[in-house]
Amino acid sequence: MKVTIKYFGLVAEAADKYEEVLELNGALIASELKAQCLNGLSIADKDSVQIAVNQNLDDTTTIKDGDEVALLPPFAGG
Amino acid sequence: MSRYNRQIKLTEVGLEGQEKLRNAKVLLVGVGGLGCPAAMFLAGAGVGKMGLMDHDKVDMSNLHRQVLFQESDVGKSKGVVAKERLEKQNSEVQFEVYEEPLTIENAKSIIQQYDVVLDGTDNFETKYLINDACILADKPWVFASIYKNEGQLSVFNYQNGPTYRCVFPKSTRQNISCEATGVLGVLPGILGTLQAAEVLKIILGVGKVLSGKLKLINMMQASEQTININKRPEEVEKIRKSGIAPVYIDCDLKNKEQWYLDVREVFEQPKPKGKKVLSIPLSDLTSRYQEIPNNQEVLVFCQSGKRSKNAIEILKNEFGFHNLKNVEGGIETIIDG
Incomplete structure (x- = not known):
């Protein structure tokens, strides 16, 4: 199945892209997909990154073909 | 009233709405x-009372984005300068300046005196503090934050809606300010103006308030997205039961054998752990310099490297220290991990 991943803030910076389409095999829940996407990226605090599936913040959803996923770190600047 | 007639003409405002604005009290935490921009639009709209809270002083590097300040204001208190400038814009508004940081001790009692809080802060500790104090005082707050060319915006704790802890339950040490990452002045300009718009809608009781939603704006990519957020009742209940949950962000420094001197104020974070880390705020140096070792190298740091440079000058010129070295990039450059 194909899933679109959108990256924000320092996650986009670490991934060096704002968006990509991933080909995934097997059933995944959102938190597992998050771990997979962040694996290997240089981010000090991965726990603070939140995941939204189809514009809904939720890490327990099962990922489906065609889903759009967003990885959101908190921002502090002001 | 002629100054407000362009907005009174709107059906969403009218004379009744203008009266609501005149009776409203808004607290701005952080005037940066x-x-x-938020303060200028809220004062212009005729909000009755505005609290201006900032313990910082105007720096030349603020002027490209902090549009209330001028060159001649450098070195002066942000809250005091903002009040003087805004009074010239609208003398009908009552301003209260707080030249102190928001703390666990003062947060609830100050926030209770206002109807809405506008978050203009640049660190996670204060955002969680505003969040918790607003839950306890039952006030909505308008959040915004920036990372480089991107911004986040939401309204929290509005009519029992989701809070900041419902989006980000855990705090993080990655406290990256605009000073550290760089920012174009227009981005906080856009976000601060959108925050003022949310405040006006909340006061007037019109339109759709950005509650239960997190708006993401990428200025450089000209893109926008809105994420739906749900309340995590357990996060809110925890605060209601046990009060403000302080966010102590501790960290380790790279070299355990090295002496360090932290000249930041005690409330600044992250807080490094370790036997060889001294914490003496810049203002206390002349009374506590004896605590600093003078026979081995001490690395002196603050948030950005500016205050630690001043500290070294003072310790060298007034007390004869020759073993001090400045951490140019501030604390983020010496944290382990």
């Missing part, structure tokens, strides 16, 4: 990149 977000707070400056």
Whole structure:
């Protein structure tokens, strides 16, 4: 199945892209997909990154073909 | 009233709405990149009372985005300068300046005196503090934050809606300010103005308030997205039961054998752990310099490297220290991990 991943803030910076389409095999829940996407990226605090599936913040959803996923770190600047 | 007639003409405002604005009290925590434009539009709209809270002083590097300040204000208190400038814009508004940081001790009692809080802060500790104090005082707050060319915006704790802890339950040490990452002045300008718009809608009781939603704006990519957020009742209940949950962000420094001197104020974070880390705020140096070792190298740091440079000058010129070295990039450059 194909899933679109959108990256924000320092996650986009670490991934060096704002968006990509991933080909995934097997059933995944959102938190597992998050771990997979962040694996290997240089981010000090991965726990603070939140995941939204189809514009809904939720890490327990099962990922489906065609889903759009967003990885959101908190921002502090002001 | 002629000054407000362009907005009174709107059906969403009218004379009744203008009266609501006149009776409203808004607290701005942080009068910087977000707070400056927000303050100007709220004062212009005729909000009755505005609290201006900032313990910082105007720096030349603020002027490209903190639009209330001028060159001649450098070195002066942000809250005091903002009040003087905003009074010239609208003398009908009552301003209260707080030249102190928001703390666990003062947060609830100050926030209780206002109807809405506008978050213009640049660090996670204060955002969680505003969040918790607003839950306890039952007030909505308008959040915005920036990372480089991107911004986040939401309204929290509005009519029992989701809070900041419902989006980000855990705090993080990655406290990256605009000073550290760089920012174009327009981005906090956009976000701060959108925050003021949310405040006006909340006061007037019109339109759709950005509650239960997190708006993401990428200025450089000209893109926008809105994420739906749900309340995590357990996060809110925890605060209601046990009060403000302080966010102590501790960290380790790279070299355990090295002496360090932290000249930041005690409330600044992250807080490094370790036997060889001294914490003496810049203002206490002349009374506590004896605590600093003078026979081995001590690395002196603050948030950005500016205050630690001043500290070294003072310790060298007034007390004869020759073993001090400045950490140019601030604490983020010496943290382990």
